[in-house]
Amino acid sequence: MPPAGIWIDGLVQSCIYMTMAFGMVLVFSILGILNWAHGQFYMLGGFVVYYAVTAAGIPFPLSLLISGVIVGGLGMVVEKVIIERLTGPGYGLLAVTAATMALIFFFEGAAGMAFGLMAKGMATVLPGVLDMSSFSISYQKIAVIAFTLIIMVAMYIVLNRTKIGKAIRATAQQPDAASLYGVSVGRVSLIVMGIGCALAAMAGGIMGPVQSVDPFMGRIPMIMSLLAIVIGGLGSLTGAIAGGIILGLLNSVIAYKISYFSEVVLFVMVIAILLIRPQGLFGTGAK
Amino acid sequence: MIIGEHYFANRNLIPKVVIGALVVLLAAFPLITTDVVTLSTLISSGIWAIAAMGFTLVLRTGQFSMGQAAFMAIGGYVSAILTVRLGIPYWPSFLAAGVISGLIALMIGLIVLRAGGISFSIITIAFGEIVRIVALNWGSVTKGATGIVTRAPAPITIGNFEINFAAGVVPYYYFMFFLVIVSGLFFWQIDRTRIGGTFRSVAANPILAEHLGVHLMWYRVIAFTVAGVFTGLAGAYYVTFLGVMNPLIFDLWKSVQIMMMTIVGGWSSIVGGPIIGAAVLYSLGNYLSRLPIPNIQYLVFGAVVVLVLLFLPKGTGLVDLWGKFWRKVFREVEEYELPGESSQEDE
Numbered sequence: 001m002p003p004a005g006i007w008i009d010g011l012v013q014s015c016i017y018m019t020m021a022f023g024m025v026l027v028f029s030i031l032g033i034l035n036w037a038h039g040q041f042y043m044l045g046g047f048v049v050y051y052a053v054t055a056a057g058i059p060f061p062l063s064l065l066i067s068g069v070i071v072g073g074l075g076m077v078v079e080k081v082i083i084e085r086l087t088g089p090g091y092g093l094l095a096v097t098a099a100t101m102a103l104i105f106f107f108e109g110a111a112g113m114a115f116g117l118m119a120k121g122m123a124t125v126l127p128g129v130l131d132m133s134s135f136s137i138s139y140q141k142i143a144v145i146a147f148t149l150i151i152m153v154a155m156y157i158v159l160n161r162t163k164i165g166k167a168i169r170a171t172a173q174q175p176d177a178a179s180l181y182g183v184s185v186g187r188v189s190l191i192v193m194g195i196g197c198a199l200a201a202m203a204g205g206i207m208g209p210v211q212s213v214d215p216f217m218g219r220i221p222m223i224m225s226l227l228a229i230v231i232g233g234l235g236s237l238t239g240a241i242a243g244g245i246i247l248g249l250l251n252s253v254i255a256y257k258i259s260y261f262s263e264v265v266l267f268v269m270v271i272a273i274l275l276i277r278p279q280g281l282f283g284t285g286a287k
Numbered sequence: 288m289i290i291g292e293h294y295f296a297n298r299n300l301i302p303k304v305v306i307g308a309l310v311v312l313l314a315a316f317p318l319i320t321t322d323v324v325t326l327s328t329l330i331s332s333g334i335w336a337i338a339a340m341g342f343t344l345v346l347r348t349g350q351f352s353m354g355q356a357a358f359m360a361i362g363g364y365v366s367a368i369l370t371v372r373l374g375i376p377y378w379p380s381f382l383a384a385g386v387i388s389g390l391i392a393l394m395i396g397l398i399v400l401r402a403g404g405i406s407f408s409i410i411t412i413a414f415g416e417i418v419r420i421v422a423l424n425w426g427s428v429t430k431g432a433t434g435i436v437t438r439a440p441a442p443i444t445i446g447n448f449e450i451n452f453a454a455g456v457v458p459y460y461y462f463m464f465f466l467v468i469v470s471g472l473f474f475w476q477i478d479r480t481r482i483g484g485t486f487r488s489v490a491a492n493p494i495l496a497e498h499l500g501v502h503l504m505w506y507r508v509i510a511f512t513v514a515g516v517f518t519g520l521a522g523a524y525y526v527t528f529l530g531v532m533n534p535l536i537f538d539l540w541k542s543v544q545i546m547m548m549t550i551v552g553g554w555s556s557i558v559g560g561p562i563i564g565a566a567v568l569y570s571l572g573n574y575l576s577r578l579p580i581p582n583i584q585y586l587v588f589g590a591v592v593v594l595v596l597l598f599l600p601k602g603t604g605l606v607d608l609w610g611k612f613w614r615k616v617f618r619e620v621e622e623y624e625l626p627g628e629s630s631q632e633d634e
Binding site for chain 1: 346349351353398399401402404405406408409410412413414416417420421423424539540543546547550554580581582583584585586587588589590592593596597600
């Protein structure tokens with residue numbers, strides 16, 4: 001049995017993968033596309049928080065919100081300028097997939113040019129360690145877990161108790177019918193893209209103190225949350241959360257046992273799941 | 288207007304003659320200049336063009352493979368390990384690289400292409416990372432991050448004419464030329480015969496295709512495997528040309544570059560698009576990498592692809608400008624339909 005620290009690290013990773021996968025699936029359920037550059041919004045969020053905290057001296061929780069707003073706005077711009085124009089009738093998934101793939105590198109290149117390639121640490125945010133007798137956990141990691149719980153509860157409330165949440169759920173179920181009942185599908189897409197990117201940005205910001213911020217920090221979370229989506233089932237929010245938890249914990253525990261081949265084991269596991277259930281654990285089938 | 292009529296009668300011939308002249312020019316290129324930088328750029332562009340053709344073939348079936356560079360890596364490692372570590376001559380191991388890469392593509396395809404779509408893209412992107420991680424950490428076989436230093440193929444002697452690969456880049460250039468011609472003809476034949484039509488029907492309307500008796504998965508797997516073979520060959524040759532194989536040569540960025548070459552060149556043409564895209568993007572990347580600005584290549588490539596998608600949409604990349612140019616020359620007004628856009632195409 002691995003020590004408690006490994007499980008906690010796994011839980012922290014799960015939280016991030018969960019938040020990322022949740023945003024991606026939310027976008028997927030409305031727009032019908034995967035935003036491949038989701039990990040880069042995570043990275044940009046990390047940078048916004050870093051500069052807000054170190055350069056502008058804004059308190060950490062507030063700068064998280066700021067990063068959510070700024071990067072969420074950027075996501076909306078991307079939706080309006082690129083994605084909307086490439087998803088009309090006659091376009092397949094190809095154009096928009098290629099465009100968001102290209103955005104991965106556009107954002108990485110832009111961040112590398114603007115902020116430099118060096119990893120930037122912000123370990124000074126939330127210092128200190130909570131010492132339980134058998135194990136210890138840093139406040140930064142507690143913050144990640146608490147943040148994810150807050151986000152999940154907030155998203156639950158937004159999706160189930162508010163009017164816009166109802167519109168989002170209706171559009172995900174049946175866009176044509178929703179638009180007949182007065183829901184503007186275009187606006188819902190815009191809002192959902194904003195929410196998804198804001199979630200990714202805040203996840204990047206909250207992970208900033210735990211790891212460090214650099215232009216390529218988004219790649220591993222992106223791939224992992226994509227795999228989480230595959231495990232959980234494309235289009236299922238529950239599946240995204242469950243997949244995130246499974247992947248994060250397993251990644252940490254397997255890495256403890258056999259060091260660097262953990263990704264390979266995870267990959268084989270994902271393939272095995274696809275063999276047994278091509279629609280994923282929580283998927284309902286074709287989508 | 289006799290001249291005009293003559294001119295118009297030959298309107299399909301003239302572009303072909305121009306292309307033929309370009310091919311002859313490229314074939315005679317080492318006679319014009321033996322500048323190593325120019326020839327190296329052309330060789331690399333040609334090799335990437337082959338990989339991009341493979342990507343385009345997979346794209347024809349409506350699948351988006353994001354791990355094509357992984358097959359180049361597999362091909363590269365197979366040929367490097369067979370020649371350097373096991374002492375097998377180059378050409379058998381070159382072919383073995385294609386075969387093994389194709390077999391791996393077949394295995395992955397059989398598992399993942401049942402679902403297809405976005406799952407396939409995710410699995411291939413993860414596969415690319417896995418190949419890199421395994422290559423980086425399986426030091427006893429791949430020598431990890433240090434990489435394997437490859438050897439030039441042994442000289443080939445035909446009569447009293449000797450092709451010596453160790454001497455310079457010209458033999459590499461000609462073999463690249465041969466490789467591009469062979470794979471270009473192969474992909475062109477696939478695309479214009481019945482199987483290419485089936486590929487397009489699989490992409491355009493999977494449900495209809497399935498009801499007409501097309502086994503969707505098999506055709507996707509065929510395309511993916513053929514692409515795997517050629518991409519593996521391209522990788523094996525590229526590594527020999529570079530002289531070293533390490534895990535950093537073929538990473539996610541290279542997979543995406545292969546995609547970008549296809550997009551920028553235009554995927555409406557399976558041979559022309561990838562070749563133009565590879566030549567343009569590789570030369571551009573070569574130029575940008577000499578600038579003292581870090582990461583500018585990522586930025587520019589990303590921007591170029593997004594702009595091409597927005598302004599030359601639906602697979603009409605740069606290759607379509609060629610057709611547009613000739614239509615402008617002949618003042619033709621022609622409504623045309625792109626391959627892949629029409630729902631059914633009969634051969």
